[in-house]
Amino acid sequence: GRWLVTEKGGYGGPIEAAIHLFDASGEQQPEPFATLQVDSTFERGLLGITVDPQFEDNHYVYVYYSQPGEPVVNTTLRYTERDGKGTEPTVIFEAPVLTGAGNHNGGNLHFGPDDKLYISIGENARPAFAQDTQSAYGKLLRLNRDGSVPDDNPFAPAPGWAYGLRNPFDFTFDPQSGNLWATDNGPSCDDELHLIRREQNYGWGPDYQCGSVAEGAIAPVLRWSDTEAVTGVLVYTGDAIPAWQNSLLICAYGTRALYRAPLTADRTGVTEVRQVELPEGFGCGTDIEQAPDGTLYLNDPPNIHRIK
Known part of the structure; x- marks a missing residue:
């Protein structure tokens, strides 16, 4: 029942960012789980965190962050948890930033039902990267837990699993079907929700036109014509809010809105x-998570809200 919270680290170049540990009651551990130096320029920083599904045996926690340097490197780091602290930081995957752009880094990381580690990463403001299957950028990546590329990846030895994404901020696996759902930030239009499949192209590239679907690309399941900046996404399966069961819950950084989209019977659409009416003062800015008891936590910087 413990939970981890990452802080981006600001918006001003190299800085220390922290990972905080809370117990099941919401009490924060006095000392951070870990701190690390990040490049926090614009959308860079400490961006994602996940716990290994075999945590009880290996105590692994993984983070995705922008490592300072020349060049900046979007890095996946593994900690070993000991007595509430992250120890033995080990780099398992690196994607050097190939442009000077500070945006479109993604991103988050989660384990799939196949026990592989998935990472969402933006195209670093270069649309052509999203269509290059040998580039790590503009993709959903799939890795072994040690950071190596599985032999059965569609573009191996490249790490990509699906491509044609602009800035896939977050993604989630449906616990019942195993389907992978991802949010993707559009330009001045077309924030999208995608059902991600192996080897598929989701359309973002140099010639993208608002409201269109590129030839050979997969159409989004949902598309917002106005700029919402969709972020955190979750398939809700808890008992605390029965009316929301089997629905996708989607946060929007631009409006702080929370959207609910009930799944179809086959769970592929x-x-x-519709927008959820939240209590006054509540918003859903960057992330949404479900606790083991079905309680929902909404990350609305600088606050975390609880709904049950």
Whole structure:
């Protein structure tokens, strides 16, 4: 029932960022789980965190962050948890930033039902990277837990699993079907929700036109014509809020809105999407997570809200 919270680290170049540990009651551990130096320029920073599904045996925690330097490197780091602290930091994957752009880094990381580590990473403001299957950028990546590329990846030895994404901020696996759902930030249009499949192209590239679907690309399941900046996404399966069961819950950084989209019977689409009416002062800016008891936590910087 413990939970981890990452702080991006600001918006001003190299800085120390922290990972905080809370117990099940919400009490924060006095000392950070870990701190690390990040490049926090614009959208860079400490961006994602996940716990190994075999945590009880290996005590592994993984983070995705922008490592300072020349060049900046978007890095996946593994900690070993000991007595509430992250120890033995080990780099398992690196994607050097190939442009001077500080945006479109993604991103988050989660384990899939196949026991592989998936990472979402933006195209670093270069649309052509999203269509280059040998580039790590503009992709959903799939790795072994040690950071190596699985032999059965579609573009091996490249790490990509799916491509044609602009800035996939977050993604989630449906616990019942195993389907992978991802949010993707559009330009001045077309924030999108995608059902991600192996080897598929989701359309973002140099010639993208608002409202269109590129030839050979997969259409989004949901598309917002206005700029919402969709971020955190979750398939809710808890009992605390029965009316929301089997729905996708989607945060929007631009409006702090929370959207609910009930899944179809086959769990490959949605029946509708509507904005959730939240309590006054609540928003869903960057992330949404479900606790083991079905309680929801909404990350609305600088606050974390609980709904049950």
